[in-house]
Amino acid sequence: MNAASVLWQKNPALAWREIDETTVIISPSDSVMHELNDTGSFLWKNIDGYKCAADLAALLAEKYEVAPDIALTDTQSLLEEMSSRKLLVPVPAMVGESR
């Protein structure tokens, strides 16, 4: 399994909602508030446990009319950041499954 094929899902432990056109995410365990910018909000809405970075980048490229390679770089960067803040978690691979 390579990094680009990882499927992402929202961390199920987090509460979130859109406020003032900004996605606000709260971690109940420590009350830390995270805010996502426009691009981050777009990705967040489309992260559903069934899409990898390439899938999300394709949506981003279409939405913002940017070149696919730039969209992929931006998407991977944002996913990395959201993952490091524990906003996202990878979908566990099924036993015997190869991606």
Added chain:
Amino acid sequence: MNAPEANSGGAPKQQFELSIGCVPFRLQMADVELFRAASSRYAAFAEAAAQPIHITLNEFSKSESRPAEFGYEFEGAELRASSQETRFDGVRNEYALDSLLRVLLSWKLVGRHGFLLHAATVVRDGKAYVFTGRSGAGKSTVASLSPEGTVLTDEISLLRFENGEWRAYGTPFWGEFRAAGSNTSAPVRGLFRIVQAAENRLTTLRPVVMLRALLPNVLFFSPEFEANRRLLDILGHAVDSIPGYELAFRKNAAFWEVLPE
């Protein structure tokens, strides 16, 4: 309202009914000293209402194994709440009782589209001005610079959305005034993040910025996901529908001049 109650065994129990932000409670206890202290502390909020949340104090024996939907511990005192009962155990004084009552109220308010906020609330022309900030930001200063009889609370405000509007309520939880807040309410005119400064200045805040200012000052103690999701919805609704501002103010009453009417 505050009468001894018949008891099947042990010391006679006494009960005290109060209502905070239209959330009714019935405290039942056998400890006479604690009963006196609670009756005095919450006298301004004494009120009998239908279907109060029944709290038994220091009755360790019953239904120990019943699972709690919500629990909290504070310096040896313990709160356990389920749909059937609410118990405060290990409560040795009024301060522990007060702490557990705040915690319980914050949890109950989630189901009533409300929340508790570290904030002073002052009523002017029938509207509530809610001043929030961390300890030392100036909540008590704002309250002390406001006309007598207009302060709902200098420490903990209760906000609820009801009948199509946000209302702020006083609470019996003390700040530096060392006196209970006022048992009244008023529609909310605005939320004000307070900052002490050399001059008085008012700045409008976007809802998301106001939310960022509110979060550290919201009293909430449940780690449970669903409760937090509902709280976020309530707070999101509040900052979307109540005008939010930053109030930079000097320590004199002239700050009222920059506030919106």
